[in-house]
Amino acid sequence: MAQSDRPLLARDDSRDSIREANEEDALLTGQASPTSRSERSRSQKYREAGLSVYAILATITIVALAIVVNHESRRAHAKTPGNRWGEHGKPTGKRNLIFMVSDGMGPASLSMTRSFRQYTEVLPKEDVLVLDEHLIGSSRTRSSNSLITDSAAGATAFSCGMKSYNGAISVLPDHTPCGTVLEAAKRAGYMTGLVVTTRLTDATPACFAAHVNSRAYEDIIAEQMVGNYPLGQTVDVLIGGGRCHFLPNTTEGSCRQDDTDVVKMAQEEFGYSYVDNRKDFDNLRGKSGVKLPLLALMAETDIPYEIDRVHMDDMYPSEAEMAQLALDVLEAATKDSDKGFFLMIEGSRIDHAGHGNDPAAQVREVLAHDKAFATVLDFLEDADAPGVVVGTSDHETGALAVGLQRKHEVYPVYAWYPSVLANASHSASYISHKWAAYLDSRTGQKASRKKKSEFIRHELFQKDFGIYDVLDEEVDSIIDATIFWPPSWIFADLISQRARIGWSSHGHTAVDVNIYASDPKHARALVGNHENTEVGKFLADFLEVDVEAVTRELVKKRMRTHDQGEDDWAWMGPMRPPFSEASHDQDLHAGLYRSRSGEHFEAQIHEGQVLA
Secondary structure (H helix, E strand, O other), X not given: OOHHHOOXXXXXXXXXXXXXXXXXXXXXXXXXXXXXXXXXXXXXXXXXXXXXHHHHHHHHHHHHHHHHHHHXXXXXXXXXXXXXXXXXXXXXXXXXXXXXXXXXXXXXXXXXXXXXXXXXXXXXXXXXXXXXXXXXXXXXXXXXXXXXXXXXXXXXXXXXXXXXXXXXXXXXXXXXXXXXXXXXHHHOOOEEEEEEEEEOOOHHHHHHHOOEOOOOOHHHHHHHHHOOOOOOXXXXXXXXXXXXXXXXXXXXXXXXXXXXOHHHHHHHHHOOEEEOXXXXXXXXXXXXXXXXXXXXXXXXXXXXXXXHHHHHOOOOOOHHHHHHHHHHHHHHHOOOOOOOEEEEEEOOHHHHHHHOOOHHHHHHHHHHHHHHHHHHHHHHHHOOOOXXXXXXXXXXXXXXXXOXXXXXXXXOOOOOOHHHHHHOOOXXXXXXXXXXXXXXXXXXXXXXXXXHHHHXXXXXXXXXXXXXXXXXXXXXXXXXXXXXXXXXXXXXXXXXXXXXXXXXXXXXXXXXXXXXXXXXXXXXXXXXXXXXXXXXXXXXXXXXXXXXXXXXXXXXXXXXXXXXXXXXXXXOOOOOOOOOHHHHHHHHHHHHHHOOOHHHHHHHHHOOOOOO
C-alpha cells in the first residue's frame, strides 16, 4: 500500500517527527538545525519585515488619532474661550443651567411612551427616547408630612433644597419662607426664566418665584411672580398659561377673586413686555432683541394637551417652541455678561393626564417633553457658554401599569396594545367637553336617549377615539355619568381597558422617579438614588449661589400685598389653607357640592386645579 493511500493514523510520520524535533532543539539551544537553517533564515527575515511594517502603520495611526482628538479639543475650547470645565464638573466661569421637570412622570410612563413611539413610527425595539439616553439616577419624593408628596412640596424641595408640607409654596413647615435657587441666581447676576405648559401660577413654577402658605393662593402668586413681593422682580422670562389669574375680575376671561390687574402691574411697575397670542409669540421668535423682562400668557388656563394642541397649533405653541424662545432670549440677554442664566422648564400636563388616567393624552405629553429635552440639548451643543440640563419629576401620578389583567379568574395576557392609543385623536377631557357642549346645545337638550347614544357612538368613540366596538353598557355609562365619576374618567377608562393599560389611582404615588442629565460627568452628585432635596442642592451648587442668604433676607422683610379691610392678608397669605391637606379626600368631596355644576368640577379636575 502506498504511503499516501494508508489511513491517516497509520502513516509513518517518523521523518516529520525528526524534523519537528530538530526545530524544537534549535529553539531551545538557539542554534539552527542544519537541515532547516536557510529555510528558517528566510522565514525569519519575512517575519521581521512584517513586524516592522506593522509597527510603522500602528505608529502612524496613533499619531493621526492624537491629531484628530487634539483638533476637536481645540475646536471645543475655541467655541467657549476662557471657560473650562473644572475638576468638580462645573465650569470655572460663565455657565447656564436648565432644570426640566416632568410633572407626574414615573418610570412606567417612559416605558409606555417608548413602545408607543416604536409602534407609531415603525422603529426597531432598540430605538429609545432622548430621555432614555440621559438617565443617570432616581429620586425619592416624600414630603415633610406625607409619604406621598404633591407638586408644591416636591417643587419646594427643588427650589429651596428643603422638605416641606404638601401645599407649601417655598414655605417651610413653620410657615417661614425659604429662598429659592432662582431668586439666589438673580441676586448673583444670572438671568432667569420659567416655562410651563400649565398655569404659571401652578405649584411647580410658583415654588421658584413666590412664597405662599398654600398653593391655592394663585391670585397672590401671580402678583409675586411679576415682582410684587419683598424681593421685587426676579424672573426675566415668564412663558406659559394662566392668564385668568393676571386679569381683573371685571375683565372677560378672568378667574381672580379681586379687581387687581396684574398684567398692568407687570408692565407699569416692573417693566414687563407682554404677549398673549400666537401671532405675537411667533414675532418674538424672529427677533434678536426681545425686551426683557417678558410675560407671555399663552392660554387662559393651561396650554391644551398636546394631543389636542396639534389641532390648534395656530393658537398655542408647544413646550419645545416655548423652551426655544426662552433659551434664545436669555442667551442674547447674557451675551456680554460674565454670568449665564437659570431656566426652569416644566412638562406640566403629564401630571394632568395621569390624574385623568388618560394614556392617549399622556404618551403625547411625554413625547412633547422628550422633544423639549432634545431642544435643550441642541442648544447646549451650539451655545457659546458651557451649560447643563438636569431633569426629574416631582412625583408619579396615577400608579400607571403598562399591562392590565381584566379578569382575575384567568391567566393574564402578556401584552398591551399601543394601536389603541394611536387611534385616538383627542384627549378624554376634550371629548368630555365635546359631550357637555352637545348636551347644552338646543339639539342635545331635545335629543332622545337613542339620539344621545348615536352621538356618543359616532361623534365621540368612532371619530375621536377610533373605537368601533363600543358596547351598549359603555354608552349607557356615559349618559348616566355623575359628578363623582365624570364622563372624562369613563372615556379614559374605556380606552385604557382596550389598550391593556392599568391605573390604581387618580392621585399621586410614592414611586421613585428618574433623574436625567445632559452628561453624568457634569452632574456627578445626582448619579444614583437620591432624596429630592439633593436635586435642589445640586442646582444651587452648580450655579454657586447663596440660597440661605435669600432666606435670611425674606425672613427679615415684611410686606402686605392686599388691602382687604379688617382681613388684611400677610404677603404669604393665611397660614391655614382653604382645605386641609390631611383630609384631602373629604374636602374634595365636600367641594363637589360647592361647585356650580358637575361640568365645572370636571373642568377643575382636568385643568389640574383640584387633584394636582
